[in-house]
Amino acid sequence: MTSTTTNPPEAAGPGTAAAANDRRRWFALAIVMTAAFMDLVDVTIVNVAIPSIQKDTGATFASIQWITAGYALAFAAGLITGGRLGDIHGRKRLFLIGMTGFTIASALCGFAANPEMLVASRILQGGMASLMVPQVLSIIHATFPAEERGKVFGMFGAVIGLGAVSGPILGALLTEWNLFGLEWRPIFLINLPVGIAGLVLGAKFISESKAPKALKLDLVGVALVTLGLLMLLYPLTRGRELGWPLWGHLSMAGSLVVFGALVAYEKYKAAKDGSPLVELSLFRVKSFAAGIGVQLTFGIAMGIFFMVWTLYMQIGLGWSALRAGLTGIPFSIAMSAAAGMSVQSLVPKFGRKVLQAGALITALGFLVYIWEARHYGTDIAPWQMALPLVVLGIGMGLIVAPLTDAVLSEVPQEHAGSASGLINTVQQMGNALGLGLVSVVFFGAIGDNLQLAEIGPAFSDAFQRSLWVVTAVCVVIFIGMFLLPAKPKQHLEGGADETPSDDVTKEPALTS
Secondary structure: OOOOOOOOHHHOOHHHHHHHOHHHHHHHHHHHHHHHHHHHHHHHHHHHOHHHHHHHHOOOHHHHHHHHHHHHHHHHHHHHHHHHHHHHHOHHHHHHHHHHHHHHHHHHHHOOOOHHHHHHHHHHHHHHHHHHHHHHHHHHHHHOOHHHHHHHHHHHHHHHHHHHHHHHHHHHHHHHHOHHHOOOOHHHHOHHHHHHHHHHHHHHHOOOOEOOOOOOOOHHHHHHHHHHHHHHHHHHHHHHHHOOOHHHHHHHHHHHHHHHHHHHHHHHHHHHHOOOOOOHHHHHOHHHHHHHHHHHHHHHHHHHHHHHHHHHHHHHOOOOHHHHHHHOHHHHHHHHHHHHHHHHHHHHHHOHHHHHHHHHHHHHHHHHHHHHHHHHHHHOOHHHHHHHHHHHHHHHHHHHHHHHHHHHOOOOHHHHHHHHHHHHHHHHHHHHHHHHHHHHHOHHHOOOOOOHHHHHHHHHHHHHHHHHHHHHHHHHHHHHHHHOOOOOOOOOOOOOOOOHHHHHHOOOEOOO
């Protein structure tokens, strides 16, 4: 809950604040959801424009890989820090700083003179997103009372479903239209008017909130998290290009040592001054710990699928960017509808079974896609892909919104920033791991120096092989969901056992 600058401090109680700020809260929700949508679109929008970027800039496959993975790497490395900075300095302030940087980085991407500048600008864009995105869930968590969060997270899930697939469609349209002769560049420049509008409206309608107790930035924790993620993800993204060198394997193994050191230091930091970067006590909450594990494996599946799907359609089948992008419309519609229904209607009635049904339906969609790719070969048409894509959209939609709800349901208010940073970090880690595994599961099945006539069948076979892998991941997700609560509890500030008076005392510190 929030208070406006016109409310006196004594009017900031739960009931009065909610009533007084109803319109402001819903405007704020629209603004932060737009920011989340921008981030989701930018994660996928590049994929469909890869052929145009290669042709225009002469980028190598390694550069293209970094244009895609560099964003995810910078995003994952900075998310926990971004969440904690919001807790300390104010979520609204960090949100606006992140959106400013994201908009500037988008302009640099759009005007990049060479592949190196584009890679650097994408890394900057990911870093700025890591300041902006953690504040989205934190602002929602701090702004809306417990009884409203189910509906809000249902809306958030629908936006996630739409944003996840709108990137390829929007990228395809902007690339095909070749606005002002700029070819692929408008896929980034479109963020400028959206970002400027978000800054103006966000400054007006979003109310500030911070953690209720004074916190300090854990610089050692920041360094260890960043180092561990870089040691794990950098070799994965460059491994195939460099022939999987020994130092890469040593680096990935060494990342486990770094993460172990992080856990030990965070325990020490929590005992010393109560301001660790990673709030390890969160992992004692069963719903949070189990949800984080499921989120990671779900991210891996999505990272693999969306990349190989694009490569399969555009290179393997030789489809245009527009044709490939429009093929995803059934998926987008199905996912958005299922995400909205899952939290608002299905999960309150059937609980964890909805998420597990989503995992099984997703696996079924992959199996149908495998059969069609094998049966129709390179002559497959977009309308023939509609069935598996609708099934996949329904399955993923049933997972994505209630999973976020389950992970945050018992998180104390004062740790909202840390929790949302961890949620997004593991999601991006999963995506980055999935992108790294594409080198193994997809390109590992394709021979070198293919003749023109061999490209289509080779890419089709590699696509099917990749879908078998993500089908197996869906089975792992289904099993992991048994660790989630059978009936996720309603969002409460500090858990199910708090009294109403505790809720009031745990409200975030608010500033004008």
